[in-house]
Amino acid sequence: MNDIKLALLGSEGVGKSAVLVRFLTKRFIGEYASNSNSLYHKRLSIDGRQLNLEIFDPCSQSTESRCILEEPVEWADGFIVVYNISDRASFLNAKNIVRQIKEARIENCKGEVEVPICLVGNKQDLCHARQVCEEEAHSLALENKCHFQEVSAAEHYQEILTMFIKLIRNVMDHLKYRADRRRYSGSKSMAKLINNVFGKRRKSV
Numbered sequence: 001m002n003d004i005k006l007a008l009l010g011s012e013g014v015g016k017s018a019v020l021v022r023f024l025t026k027r028f029i030g031e032y033a034s035n036s037n038s039l040y041h042k043r044l045s046i047d048g049r050q051l052n053l054e055i056f057d058p059c060s061q062s063t064e065s066r067c068i069l070e071e072p073v074e075w076a077d078g079f080i081v082v083y084n085i086s087d088r089a090s091f092l093n094a095k096n097i098v099r100q101i102k103e104a105r106i107e108n109c110k111g112e113v114e115v116p117i118c119l120v121g122n123k124q125d126l127c128h129a130r131q132v133c134e135e136e137a138h139s140l141a142l143e144n145k146c147h148f149q150e151v152s153a154a155e156h157y158q159e160i161l162t163m164f165i166k167l168i169r170n171v172m173d174h175l176k177y178r179a180d181r182r183r184y185s186g187s188k189s190m191a192k193l194i195n196n197v198f199g200k201r202r203k204s205v
């Protein structure tokens with residue numbers, strides 16, 4: 001069973017919990033009384049593989065909110081960065097969060113730049129009050145090699161499901177790539193070691 005850890009990040013009130021609850025329960029629940037960070041668990045099967053999914057949903061109002069970007073960035077394998085399409089400030093914050101995730105990964109993971117991220121424009125049903133056009137968000141996603149999806153947690157389930165599945169597949173590929181790279185560099189250093197120990201001797205035989 002593979003463990004996959006995801007974190008939802010974004011400004012207060014953009015609908016992080018609503019997006020997550022839609023994915024987990026297929027339902028939209030208008031208000032959440034949560035005032036603390038939450039960790040959700042879900043088992044699912046993708047491409048014939050059993051996955052153990054853990055999803056971190058931080059609460060913006062919590063006193064622990066200062067660590068919102070510090071801990072999940074090290075902990076998570078993939079990120080869902082949410083903004084509200086009718087709130088430009090939340091988009092600018094999302095942009096900042098994407099940049100911070102990338103910077104933290106470069107620092108913590110020896111220059112690793114590729115991070116599975118999905119940029120999500122929520123509250124698509126409020127398009128009459130739109131402050132962020134789809135093209136602008138799409139360009140931001142392209143620049144940062146992120147997935148991008150506009151959704152409405154209030155109205156639709158399918159887009160949210162598709163978005164999660166895409167991100168999870170991306171995380172699975174990424175984890176496999178990292179494991180292969182580790183194995184390859186491990187076998188390369190083993191080959192070097194063997195060569196150092198036996199190489200010269202072999203020459204002199």
Ligand SMILES: Nc1nc2c(ncn2[C@@H]2O[C@H](COP(=O)(O)OP(=O)(O)OP(=O)(O)O)[C@@H](O)[C@H]2O)c(=O)[nH]1
Pocket residue numbers: 010011012013014015016017018019029030031032058059060061122123124125126151152153154155
């Ligand atoms: N119109 C509309 N409202 C939404 C949508 N998603 C969430 N909301 C509303 O936005 C408000 C905030 O939603 P939450 O899911 O609590 O947002 P959050 O980002 O988890 O908030 P914090 O935990 O405080 O950071 C609630 O009143 C939701 O009902 C949506 O797709 N459309």
